[in-house]
Amino acid sequence: MSEISSHLADFKQSLPQSCTLVAVSKTKPVSAIQEAYDCGHLDFGENKVQELTEKAEKLPKDIKWHMIGHLQRNKVKYIVDFVHLIHGVDSFKLLQEINKRAKKIDRVVNCLLQIHIAEEETKFGLDQDELNEILNGDQLKEMNNIRIVGLMGMATNTDDDEQVRREFNGLKKRYDELKNSDHTQVQMNTLSMGMSGDYKIAIEEGSNMVRIGSAIFGARNY
Numbered sequence: 534m535s536e537i538s539s540h541l542a543d544f545k546q547s548l549p550q551s552c553t554l555v556a557v558s559k560t561k562p563v564s565a566i567q568e569a570y571d572c573g574h575l576d577f578g579e580n581k582v583q584e585l586t587e588k589a590e591k592l593p594k595d596i597k598w599h600m601i602g603h604l605q606r607n608k609v610k611y612i613v614d615f616v617h618l619i620h621g622v623d624s625f626k627l628l629q630e631i632n633k634r635a636k637k638i639d640r641v642v643n644c645l646l647q648i649h650i651a652e653e654e655t656k657f658g659l660d661q662d663e664l665n666e667i668l669n670g671d672q673l674k675e676m677n678n679i680r681i682v683g684l685m686g687m688a689t690n691t692d693d694d695e696q697v698r699r700e701f702n703g704l705k706k707r708y709d710e711l712k713n714s715d716h717t718q719v720q721m722n723t724l725s726m727g728m729s730g731d732y733k734i735a736i737e738e739g740s741n742m743v744r745i746g747s748a749i750f751g752a753r754n755y
């Protein structure tokens with residue numbers, strides 16, 4: 534077995550059944566994705582629109598593409614017709630643009646709201662006020678071509694496991710609150726948290742979707 538297929542098999546065995554594995558293939562060649570696909574894996578994540586569209590063109594059409602990076606509004610049009618899930622929605626304007634583009638092609642696009650959970654300043658994401666503003670605004674009710682299916686968050690990049698755990702735990706609490714609320718266009722079923730370095734903690738804290746790159750495909754050379 535090659536490295537990629539054995540890593541995938543290990544993950545499939547160790548992750549809970551309810552947890553979806555998104556194989557993050559950014560910077561990796563099409564051949565690496567094909568190899569994972571040939572093992573039966575269908576969920577792949579990319580963080581750049583151009584790289585995502587180029588790869589999607591060359592690879593099988595039943596792949597479920599996850600846009601996990603920061604998405605600029607002017608690039609939504611390039612992915613709206615095929616993207617499976619957009620993880621990084623961090624503004625109302627972006628949500629509006631996704632809705633507008635999806636409406637034109639009569640699709641409903643599933644989105645995750647990215648929440649800022651890290652104590653680090655550098656990461657993207659909504660704070661509590663911005664989240665409330667989106668969910669409580671009247672305009673959301675008319676946005677029939679998006680569906681908010683969950684939350685996504687990235688913990689601080691630190692060796693302090695307790696800090697990472699606290700950050701994930703906070704996100705899970707917000708997820709549970711929203712799950713029990715009745716906002717229109719919101720149907721919480723996905724909590725995307727955990728990467729190669731912190732997915733074990735994320736799962737212990739209630740993640741049901743992990744985004745794993747280097748632990749499957751090997752370290753990235755930028």
Ligand SMILES: *Cc1c(COP(=O)(O)O)cnc(C)c1O
Nearest residue numbers: 557580601728729744745746747
């Ligand atoms: C690159 C990336 C990942 C995967 O990172 P690894 O540490 O390689 O597992 C997960 N999520 C996002 C948003 C990323 O950009």
